[in-house]
Amino acid sequence: MMAFVFWQFAALAIVAALLCITRKNPVASALWLVVTLFAIAGLFVLLDAHFLAALQVLVYAGAIMVLFLFVIMLLNLGRERATDIIGWGGRVATLAVAGLLVTQLWMVRGAAPPPELTLPTGALADATRTLGAVAMISEPLFRDYLLPFELTSLLLLAAIVGAVVLAKRKV
Amino acid sequence: MTVVAVESIWLVVLVPFLGFLANGALSFTRPTATRLIGGVGVGATALSFLLTLGVVAAFDPAGHEPVVVTLWTWMGVGRLSVDLAFQVDQLAIVMLLVVTGVGTLIHIFSVGYMREDPGYARYFAYLNLFVGFMLILVLGASFPVMFVGWEGVGLCSYLLIGFWFSDKANADAGKKAFLMNRIGDFGFLVAMFLIYQATGSLSFVRVFEAAPQAFVAGGRLITLVTLALFLGCTGKSAQIPLYTWLPDAMAGPTPVSALIHAATMVTAGVYLVARTNVLFAMAPVSSFVVAGIGAATALFAATIALKQWDIKKVLAYSTVSQLGYMFLGVGVGAYAAGVFHLVTHAFFKALLFLGAGSVIHALHHAYHHTDAAADPQDLRNMGGLRRAMPWTAAVMWIATLAIAGIPGFSGFFSKDEILASTFARGHEAGAFYVLWGAGALAALLTAFYMTRMMLYAFHGPNRTGEAEGARVHEAPWVMTGPLVVLALGSLTAGALNLPAILPGAGWLHHWLEPVTELGAQYVPEAHLAAATEWTLLAFATLIALAGIVGAVVFLKPARLVRAADAVPEVGLQRLLLRKWYVDELYDATVVRPLVWLSDRVFWRFVDQGVIDGAGVNGSASIARAVGWIGARFQTGQLGTYVFVFVIGAWLILRAVVR
Amino acid sequence: MLTESLVVSAILFGIGVFGVLVRRNAIVIFMCIEVMLNAVNLSFVALAQQLGRDGQVVVFFVMAVAAAEAAVGLAIMIAIYRHRASVNVNQINLLKG
Numbered sequence: 001m002m003a004f005v006f007w008q009f010a011a012l013a014i015v016a017a018l019l020c021i022t023r024k025n026p027v028a029s030a031l032w033l034v035v036t037l038f039a040i041a042g043l044f045v046l047l048d049a050h051f052l053a054a055l056q057v058l059v060y061a062g063a064i065m066v067l068f069l070f071v072i073m074l075l076n077l078g079r080e081r082a083t084d085i086i087g088w089g090g091r092v093a094t095l096a097v098a099g100l101l102v103t104q105l106w107m108v109r110g111a112a113p114p115p116e117l118t119l120p121t122g123a124l125a126d127a128t129r130t131l132g133a134v135a136m137i138s139e140p141l142f143r144d145y146l147l148p149f150e151l152t153s154l155l156l157l158a159a160i161v162g163a164v165v166l167a168k169r170k171v
Numbered sequence: 172m173t174v175v176a177v178e179s180i181w182l183v184v185l186v187p188f189l190g191f192l193a194n195g196a197l198s199f200t201r202p203t204a205t206r207l208i209g210g211v212g213v214g215a216t217a218l219s220f221l222l223t224l225g226v227v228a229a230f231d232p233a234g235h236e237p238v239v240v241t242l243w244t245w246m247g248v249g250r251l252s253v254d255l256a257f258q259v260d261q262l263a264i265v266m267l268l269v270v271t272g273v274g275t276l277i278h279i280f281s282v283g284y285m286r287e288d289p290g291y292a293r294y295f296a297y298l299n300l301f302v303g304f305m306l307i308l309v310l311g312a313s314f315p316v317m318f319v320g321w322e323g324v325g326l327c328s329y330l331l332i333g334f335w336f337s338d339k340a341n342a343d344a345g346k347k348a349f350l351m352n353r354i355g356d357f358g359f360l361v362a363m364f365l366i367y368q369a370t371g372s373l374s375f376v377r378v379f380e381a382a383p384q385a386f387v388a389g390g391r392l393i394t395l396v397t398l399a400l401f402l403g404c405t406g407k408s409a410q411i412p413l414y415t416w417l418p419d420a421m422a423g424p425t426p427v428s429a430l431i432h433a434a435t436m437v438t439a440g441v442y443l444v445a446r447t448n449v450l451f452a453m454a455p456v457s458s459f460v461v462a463g464i465g466a467a468t469a470l471f472a473a474t475i476a477l478k479q480w481d482i483k484k485v486l487a488y489s490t491v492s493q494l495g496y497m498f499l500g501v502g503v504g505a506y507a508a509g510v511f512h513l514v515t516h517a518f519f520k521a522l523l524f525l526g527a528g529s530v531i532h533a534l535h536h537a538y539h540h541t542d543a544a545a546d547p548q549d550l551r552n553m554g555g556l557r558r559a560m561p562w563t564a565a566v567m568w569i570a571t572l573a574i575a576g577i578p579g580f581s582g583f584f585s586k587d588e589i590l591a592s593t594f595a596r597g598h599e600a601g602a603f604y605v606l607w608g609a610g611a612l613a614a615l616l617t618a619f620y621m622t623r624m625m626l627y628a629f630h631g632p633n634r635t636g637e638a639e640g641a642r643v644h645e646a647p648w649v650m651t652g653p654l655v656v657l658a659l660g661s662l663t664a665g666a667l668n669l670p671a672i673l674p675g676a677g678w679l680h681h682w683l684e685p686v687t688e689l690g691a692q693y694v695p696e697a698h699l700a701a702a703t704e705w706t707l708l709a710f711a712t713l714i715a716l717a718g719i720v721g722a723v724v725f726l727k728p729a730r731l732v733r734a735a736d737a738v739p740e741v742g743l744q745r746l747l748l749r750k751w752y753v754d755e756l757y758d759a760t761v762v763r764p765l766v767w768l769s770d771r772v773f774w775r776f777v778d779q780g781v782i783d784g785a786g787v788n789g790s791a792s793i794a795r796a797v798g799w800i801g802a803r804f805q806t807g808q809l810g811t812y813v814f815v816f817v818i819g820a821w822l823i824l825r826a827v828v829r
Numbered sequence: 830m831l832t833e834s835l836v837v838s839a840i841l842f843g844i845g846v847f848g849v850l851v852r853r854n855a856i857v858i859f860m861c862i863e864v865m866l867n868a869v870n871l872s873f874v875a876l877a878q879q880l881g882r883d884g885q886v887v888v889f890f891v892m893a894v895a896a897a898e899a900a901v902g903l904a905i906m907i908a909i910y911r912h913r914a915s916v917n918v919n920q921i922n923l924l925k926g
Contacts, residue, residue: 014840017845017864021844029857043874052874056892068903077916095847101817104821106836113879118879124881136885159896160900162900167907807922810850
């Protein structure tokens with residue numbers, strides 16, 4: 001049962017991604033990307049990462065993609081236009097490269113993590129049930145990863161300032 | 172009781188250098204203070220002479236070991252340690268007295284001679300510097316210290332030859348002297364390297380001590396070392412093949428010619444051979460080369476002097492010729508004889524040059540008054556000067572008789588000693604008789620051309636010109652005084668080393684024995700029978716008289732015309748006048764090819780082509796080319812960059828994932 | 830499910846790379862980069878199921894950084910558009926050497 005659902009979501013993600021990268025219209029690309037994100041959020045749930053699935057939808061699909069769409073509209077790129085996909089020669093070469101990359105990554109698939117590190121099956125699900133989905137993330141976040149957390153907030157501050165400055169119309 | 176200790180010898184060397192500094196400063200600040208400058212210049216040299224006398228008085232004449240005064244360690248590199256040290260022994264003392272004594276007289280002469288010259292202070296500064304370096308040369312206790320002096324006198328020679336450098340010919344003469352000396356210096360250096368390698372030391376005492384073990388007598392190494400040393404001598408002492416700079420050096424002031432190119436610097440080569448006598452004695456081949464070249468030079472230069480019209484050129488070739496005699500002497504193993512001739516030659520040659528200087532000075536003044544353009548140095552413009560300059564004429568005749576070898580005068584004894592020593596070795600090899608013959612022939616020619624010079628200058632009718640002739644007068648006493656002193660020396664110096672058959676003989680020979688005994692082990696002591704000795708003496712006298720009488724009979728001063736009206740020579744006369752075209756030969760075979768080589772090969776090809784082109788510009792071009800290749804990667808296209816990114820990521824994955 | 834997740838992640842990543850290389854519209858390239866990021870996030874989460882919740886924390890951070898990057902990147906795109914009236918990366922080549 002789980003496998004079936006899993007493969008449904010997986011297939012959806014892959015198809016949506018393919019469609020995303022092949023649309024001429026940037027708006028269409030963006031919307032197909034949203035679909036991809038949703039599918040991945042589903043996969044997250046299946047992998048016992050409930051909070052992250054929620055974050056995925058809220059932050060990624062809800063905020064980042066909205067931003068993308070804003071910018072596309074702002075720059076008036078929503079019209080039908082000539083394709084911007086490079087010619088077939090480049091496509092073939094790139095396909096080869098991408099293929100190689102995937103092959104490499106494929107090699108890793110068989111490798112299992114070392115047994116001494118592996119948690120017992122279902123341990124994560126149990127923990128989620130016990131602690132609660134939010135606590136699963138927040139506890140390490142405010143304990144072990146406090147410093148990266150604070151630094152990330154600084155990073156976001158910098159990004160805000162940078163984005164405002166860069167996009168300002170210089171009068 | 173001695174006032175000065177032998178250890179104070181460094182003072183003798185220091186004083187002239189102080190004089191140089193003082194006069195050098197004066198040349199910038201008060202160049203017209205002639206009395207002060209002259210006082211400092213003469214005073215420094217005279218003080219040096221007095222100190223030398225003090226050292227001589229303190230010196231133990233029976234001492235067999237030289238007194239080495241070490242000042243400080245000059246260089247210590249690895250196993251090599253060279254000290255700044257002076258060595259006082261019998262030979263050094265002889266040279267000291269000559270340098271400081273004759274030097275002082277010439278300084279005094281210069282006070283009068285150079286009085287009107289604007290470079291007065293510079294002149295005395297350079298002259299003092301020269302004396303300082305010459306003293307280092309003769310007092311050096313090791314080859315490097317001696318070399319410092321050797322190079323230093325070369326430098327001063329260059330500075331003084333080109334003293335009136337605004338005339339390019341004078342500057343060229345200075346350059347020529349320096350460059351030819353450089354060739355000789357190369358030989359000196361090579362010899363030094365070989366000596367150090369063989370004996371492990373460069374100080375005279377140690378080298379001469381170690382020489383019998385370090386070298387095989389008569390072997391290739393010692394022959395090479397001594398030949399290399401002799402190359403240095405041919406440069407410094409103007410022997411064949413490096414003699415052509417000396418006649419050109421007459422471009423300098425006449426007292427310079429007297430001091431440097433007659434009495435002191437050019438004798439440095441003879442001093443070197445005498446100093447290293449043990450090395451030369453161990454290499455009979457080299458010694459014979461020295462003697463052979465000496466004899467050949469003596470004869471060759473004498474032939475050129477026969478036809479020269481410039482009074483200084485006659486004396487210059489005469490110097491080259493007499494130096495040949497000295498080398499003949501030290502070449503056959505008669506080191507004391509060579510040094511003896513050095514001493515007597517210093518007296519009469521300096522006297523001749525200074526006398527010529529007086530004459531030139533007088534004629535120059537005469538022509539200056541009438542603004543004539545005639546050459547004051549040309550014999551054809553002189554004549555009958557004994558009437559106007561009796562003292563000068565008298566002392567110059569004394570010098571002429573000395574150089575010609577008239578019995579009683581100093582030159583007779585010194586020249587005879589050399590020729591007798593050469594003859595005495597004749598029983599070993601017939602070649603020595605040939606050398607003796609060359610020497611005898613050169614003596615005949617010497618007498619001839621010196622008499623010729625005197626006849627043309629001082630006797631016969633006066634050709635200077637009506638207006639000028641009347642203005643010629645004797646030089647002031649500041650110039651004539653030293654001449655008289657030198658004349659006394661030329662008369663009496665013979666007593667230093669009388670021939671074996673006369674009583675009181677060989678004083679100088681005995682005096683120098685502690686220095687020459689090392690070499691004497693290897694050279695067979697040659698003795699002549701008394702009868703042979705007397706025959707040779709008589710023969711020498713005959714030759715001298717024949718030369719003088721021949722000149723008087725065959726040369727008619729009355730038939731000479733002024734230089735301006737003279738007819739150019741032809742045939743053999745021209746060949747002699749043009750010095751056998753040796754300068755032209757050198758120019759064609761050595762100078763032009765070198766200039767061509769420097770221009771075409773070293774400059775155009777190596778410097779411009781290889782170093783500039785390939786090296787400097789080439790490396791820039793390569794850098795630019797590499798940069799161009801690198802720039803091809805900077806397409807500015809994002810796609811390209813990302814593509815390369817991906818490739819890189821793939822490669823890293825490949826490397827990491829195994 | 831680890832193996833399957835990793836396979837899906839690899840495929841998505843490859844798709845993302847392909848997209849970055851073939852498209853010339855800068856905004857679309859950005860979107861393809863987001864695809865790549867998400868593929869990586871999937872990997873982390875899959876491994877977290879086996880190795881502990883640290884993987885999920887990393888995903889959290891990745892999302893935060895991706896947000897920041899998207900904001901700044903789009904701001905740059907706007908600025909470039911103002912100067913060049915185009916977001917075609919072929920025309921943004923002032924660094925051409």
